[in-house]
Amino acid sequence: MRAAAERGAKLTDLLLSFSRRQRLEPKVLDLNHTIANMHDLLHSTIGGSVQIETSLADGLWHALVDPTQLELAVLNLAINARDAISVGGRLTVSTNNATLGEPASAEEPAAGDYVEICVSDSGSGMSPSVRARVFEPFFTTKEIGKGSGLGLSQVLGFAKQSNGGVRIDTVEGRGTSIRIFVPCSDLAEDRAETAEPYDGGAPRMPARILIVDDDDAVRQIAADILRDRCYDVVEVGSAGAAFGVLQSQTDIDLLLLDFAMPGMSGAEVAQRIRTRYPKLPILFVTGYADRTTLAGINEAQTIGKPFRSDDLCTKIASALNRDARGIAQQTA
Ligand SMILES: Nc1ncnc2c1ncn2[C@@H]1O[C@H](COP(=O)(O)OP(=O)(O)O)[C@@H](O)[C@H]1O
Ligand SMILES: [Mg+2]
Known part of the structure; x- marks a missing residue:
């Protein structure tokens, strides 16, 4: 398969x-x-x-x-x-x-x-x-x-x-x-470095990731991949449920968010989350059709469907590394 x-x-x-x-x-x-x-x-x-x-x-x-x-x-x-x-x-x-x-x-x-x-x-x-x-x-x-x-x-x-x-x-x-x-490049000295491969280690163990996706199968696969890599995973199927979790659990380190969900668009959800939890890293899961509406969102913050498990883990690891972690301290 x-x-x-x-x-x-x-x-x-x-x-x-x-x-x-x-x-x-x-x-x-x-x-x-x-x-x-x-x-x-x-x-x-x-x-x-x-x-x-x-x-x-x-x-x-x-x-x-x-x-x-x-x-x-x-x-x-x-x-x-x-x-x-x-x-x-x-x-x-x-x-x-x-x-x-x-x-x-x-x-x-x-x-x-x-x-x-x-x-x-x-x-x-x-x-x-x-x-x-x-x-x-x-x-x-x-x-x-x-x-x-x-x-x-x-x-x-x-x-x-x-x-x-x-x-x-x-x-x-x-x-x-x-x-x-x-x-050809003018930056000859700027020798190419290749993207560092996923080293298998999460930055803080176990980082806790909230997966928000209305598609049960996609969410399940992402959750399985992340649990395999020893992340702590919380899954929900809607934006409303995600807000509920964020309110009650203050130790979420990263949000893996489906960009296109019924009801509220990923952009709207992100907007509301950013207002309330400005430092919570968000990684968007996107389909090709979403790309035009993704203008302004950094590529490092998106992963295209279908994704491979290594790619997902690399993006998550770098998102966790890049952003200040722990929303508990700064909100609520
Ligand atoms: N090096 C080559 N020598 C001869 N014919 C070639 C060569 N490269 C491509 N072609 C021709 O161009 C066609 C299209 O190539 P390509 O787009 O790679 O599709 P495919 O290899 O699947 O047929 C080939 O079917 C072949 O007829
Ligand atoms: Mg060919």
């Missing part, structure tokens, strides 16, 4: 990145590192008869780009390359500094300096009619069950949303090179 849910979440992500509404978190990156770190992943995904080579440029500029989406894009290109190669073919992933002139097609970025990642294969190449349609979502020449037709849609959507672009060079029967261009 988890695999099915994660597949669903991944598909949604692909569609969002195609429609360029993915929430990107750009970081300053040395893409030579990124590619080198993908070595094992590429080998295990592509595997077998295809030889993978890398060619990483010296003195590569730093890029400003979302690392997760970039890795997904490279993986999508590599999978396409593998599919195009017959036994014994070669796949090369390379990096380069690129200074581009005026774009030759809508997919290419505006003139300027970019960091380039190129995936080349010695495979089938594309006919002009295929080439013309490759970025269409759901366009695939692969048999049912093999291709989703969303790989290159993700690549282009992500590259464009990152203020970069894509270029395809292909010769039928000879092979294909696809280049992703991403903006």
